[in-house]
Amino acid sequence: MTLLGHGGVPLVDRTTSTHTTERQISHLKKIEITGRVARECISIAYGFFSPLDGFMTKETVDTVCTKMELPDGTLWPIPIVLDVEADQLTAGGITEGDTVYLTHQERPLAVLEVSDVFQYDTSDMAAAVLGTREERHPGVRMLQAMGDTFLGGTITLVTEPQFQSPFDRFWCPPRQLRQAITEKGWQRVVAHQTRNVPHKGHEWLMKGAWFAANGDLPVEELHTGVLVNCIIGPKKVGDYIDEAILLGHQELQDAGYFRTEVHLVSFALWDMRYAGPREALLHAIIRTNLGCTHHMFGRDHAGVSGFYDPYDAHRIFERIPDGALGIKPIRVLEWWYCPVCGEMTYSGLCAHTDQKESISGTRLRQMIQDRTEPSATLMRPEVFTRTLACADRYGFGSPFCTDRYLADRDPVFTLEEG
Numbered sequence: 233m234t235l236l237g238h239g240g241v242p243l244v245d246r247t248t249s250t251h252t253t254e255r256q257i258s259h260l261k262k263i264e265i266t267g268r269v270a271r272e273c274i275s276i277a278y279g280f281f282s283p284l285d286g287f288m289t290k291e292t293v294d295t296v297c298t299k300m301e302l303p304d305g306t307l308w309p310i311p312i313v314l315d316v317e318a319d320q321l322t323a324g325g326i327t328e329g330d331t332v333y334l335t336h337q338e339r340p341l342a343v344l345e346v347s348d349v350f351q352y353d354t355s356d357m358a359a360a361v362l363g364t365r366e367e368r369h370p371g372v373r374m375l376q377a378m379g380d381t382f383l384g385g386t387i388t389l390v391t392e393p394q395f396q397s398p399f400d401r402f403w404c405p406p407r408q409l410r411q412a413i414t415e416k417g418w419q420r421v422v423a424h425q426t427r428n429v430p431h432k433g434h435e436w437l438m439k440g441a442w443f444a445a446n447g448d449l450p451v452e453e454l455h456t457g458v459l460v461n462c463i464i465g466p467k468k469v470g471d472y473i474d475e476a477i478l479l480g481h482q483e484l485q486d487a488g489y490f491r492t493e494v495h496l497v498s499f500a501l502w503d504m505r506y507a508g509p510r511e512a513l514l515h516a517i518i519r520t521n522l523g524c525t526h527h528m529f530g531r532d533h534a535g536v537s538g539f540y541d542p543y544d545a546h547r548i549f550e551r552i553p554d555g556a557l558g559i560k561p562i563r564v565l566e567w568w569y570c571p572v573c574g575e576m577t578y579s580g581l582c583a584h585t586d587q588k589e590s591i592s593g594t595r596l597r598q599m600i601q602d603r604t605e606p607s608a609t610l611m612r613p614e615v616f617t618r619t620l621a622c623a624d625r626y627g628f629g630s631p632f633c634t635d636r637y638l639a640d641r642d643p644v645f646t647l648e649e650g
């Protein structure tokens with residue numbers, strides 16, 4: 233059976249390298265790529281970004297920026313580009329029409345058919361995609377840090393990434409995930425995007441979205457699942473360590489708060505642009521390719537420090553053409569603990585808004601940092617315990633990224649020969 237991805241075309245698979253063994257590419261010119269480009273190369277190859285089969289050409293970047301579409305009219309919100317320094321091309325004698333191989337950490341990762349070499353004003357790209365040129369937006373800084381030249385063209389993976397523990401058990405690219413969904417018998421799958429260790433608000437977000445997605449299905453058997461899809465990318469000091477995010481979510485299942493029949497934890501490699509509404513669309517596309525039918529969008533999805541209205545990411549789905557996306561957004565407000573009701577409540581449901589005890593991320597983080605167990609209305613005790621265990625095992629004692637973690641952590645994946 234042909235698996236279809238975003239845009240209704242067969243899922244891209246650029247991982248089978250029948251004629252690109254390492255020996256066969258050793259004569260090719262090579263370019264060392266950045267960590268972000270390597271992660272995007274892997275995401276393209278496994279179909280997370282289907283229908284993209286390579287890095288964008290100038291024509292494609294133009295239509296993405298101005299019309300939020302690929303040249304053939306398929307919805308696409310964010311440029312996926314391979315940036316290099318012009319010096320790298322000069323030194324390697326690389327021009328349009330060449331076949332080159334891309335190396336990461338000095339190991340071959342993929343082959344690129346160079347079909348376009350171009351310049352693009354990254355400030356214009358920022359204005360179009362992020363809605364701002366201001367340097368205090370991290371997405372603007374990411375664009376500014378890019379090399380001065382871009383290479384467009386299709387890619388084929390040469391070396392499959394070897395994911396390290398604990399990432400290996402959560403690596404479930406689109407084809408494998410479709411298989412897992414079939415095995416679980418899920419007819420509907422609602423995606424939860426996260427970069428956090430789950431607190432009770434997140435848990436209720438998932439439960440509420442599960443109910444919304446399950447909707448009118450018969451209840452005799454469960455045919456709806458929650459896919460927790462963690463974003464793994466560059467980290468900064470103070471972020472939760474990646475291992476705690478994945479294992480914290482897995483703990484909700486291990487401790488029985490979600491049965492394996494309705495819950496699956498995985499991850500996608502992606503460097504957040506914090507592009508708010510446009511990024512919400514990209515997340516929807518990635519999860520469409522993973523086989524999801526629904527995607528939850530909460531407050532300030534993929535936003536950053538006041539650049540977008542907290543519910544801009546909800547509204548953009550009203551502005552895209554019918555049929556442009558094969559996944560339904562589930563727009564969620566906040567879940568919080570109401571001391572009058574004595575339980576979790578949803579924004580706008582009960583009449584005790586003046587009693588609202590929002591789950592303060594800052595306060596919760598401080599408690600975890602201090603190893604003070606939060607109340608069960610804030611976080612499941614098992615998740616707290618698992619987070620501290622991750623801190624000791626992976627975080628040099630801290631559940632949050634420190635300079636030491638950023639410098640000395642084990643890599644998420646390596647490109648050793650299999």
Ligand SMILES: [Zn+2]
Pocket residue numbers: 570571572573574577582583584
């Ligand atoms: Zn209440």
